[in-house]
Amino acid sequence: MKVKNCYFPLFITEANLQREKDHIDGFAAEVAWVTEGGKSKLEKKLAVRPTSETAMYSYYSKKIRSHRDLPLKLNQWNNVVRWEFKHPMPFIRSREFLWQEGHTAHLTEPEASKEVREILDHYAAIYEELLAVPVVKGQKTVNEQFPGAHYTTTVEGFVPSVGRGIQAATSHCLGQHFAKMFDITVEDPTQEVKEGEKRNKLHVWQNSWGFTTRSIGVMILIHGDDKGLVIPPRVADVQVVIVPVGINAKTTDADREKLYDEVDSLRRQLEDVDVRVECDFREGYSPGYKFNDWEMKGVPLRLEFGPKDSANGVVTTSRRDEAFSKEKGTIPVTDLATQVPALLEQIQSDMYTRASEEYASHRKVIRNWSEFVPTLNAKNVIIVPHCTNGDCEDEIKKDSSGHQEGAEVDARAPSMGAKSLCIPDAQPEAIAEGTKCINPKCGKEAKMWVMFGRSY
DSSP: OOOEEOOOOSEEEHHHHTTSHHHHHHHGGGOEEEEEETTEEEEEEEEEOSSSHHHHHHHHHHHOOSGGGOSEEEEEEEEEEOOOOSSOBTTTBOSEEEEEEEEEEESSHHHHHHHHHHHHHHHHHIIIIISOOOOEEEEOOGGGSOTTOSEEEEEEEEETTTTEEEEEEEEEEEETHHHHHHTOEEEOTTOOOOTTOOOOEEEOEEEEEEEETHHHHHHHHHHOBTTBOOOOGGGOSOOEEEEEOSOOTTOOHHHHHHHHHHHHHHHHHHHHTTOOEEEOOOTTOOHHHHHHHHHHHTOSEEEEEOHHHHHHTEEEEEEOSGGGTTOEEEEEGGGHHHHHHHHHHHHHHHHHHHHHHHHHHTEEEOOOGGGHHHHHHTTOEEEEEEOOOHHHHHHHHHHTSSOOTTSOOOTTSOOOOOEEEEEESSOSSOOOTTOBOSOTTTOOBOOEEEEEEOBO
């Protein structure tokens, strides 16, 4: 995509941050301010970046002088601070997080829109193909889009254990809002210019897109269990751990050394086919302790190898993923280099399939308001016909936060209301003419199927 890496300052002047009103209004409650440097008070306070649009676009204004400078595509890997006081949660919602944020400028809206979707596809692929996490692609409603954006696209995940949706990553078309604030213009290359005329100035179209360490939290919440982490093989730092077994006080030094040499040989075979593998030769720990330790760390596949395995020419396998964690198998030592990579790919596929089926079973299409809260309380996200009006969304969030008259509601259900998660790209069906918005207080005609849910 020809995106170049860069780095811009952590601190943003108040004047720069306030140049785009919708943008600063959207982040006002989350901005951390620096008011002192050492022992001196600053004449003008500085914001610790909550995002970098306003830090970067003065540069864009200077850099972009002609349509030939477009597209300009920059990305930076950095930390940002958003001063969230309510319910911080490691990886999911914290005051500081790491991310990549891309910022690009284009001549036309179609060019910008094409990139927005390309990036969203990349983000969805990271979740689904690497993290084994299913997501729903869609567009945010105006209420939920990025502050100052023309529109926002999103990939939305789901955490079945609590029945909450979670915004996984976003790709925004910023339109020309920031270009107008920062005077990022080029002359119109398509204009037919008569002698003595000047070319019209065009404001560029801009995008921004970001993928954060929240992705780690999403992966943990979806795949983890009571034993600890469950890491998909494609992203696991250690894909396979080999644990020697069957060694006890009666084992001679020679037999121990022979077994360890064989284990090390197994390691080399796997490393030769690019499997990330470790051997656990720690002394003073029982095999059971080691098994639990590696299970807690989420290593996808454990191989056990002892004197009996050596005699039979096999290794014993134990998968970490929940559906197979109690099952053990064997692989001939001679087939280790082919069967272990194949098994890791099978684990990856099985993890995604299980998560995808569970997500699908918790996406409910409903048409009647009487079903809204009960379906929500059953730990689902719901897809409903909606008018896409912001005030109506707010009303739904309020009315779905408590008990609903005439509906049976689980007293243990969370009191949080449902907000719109996205307008799914894959609509269940066309909205039939005359279909009303799900909100009985609204009365307007539905425009789209919108996915609502409680969320992080």
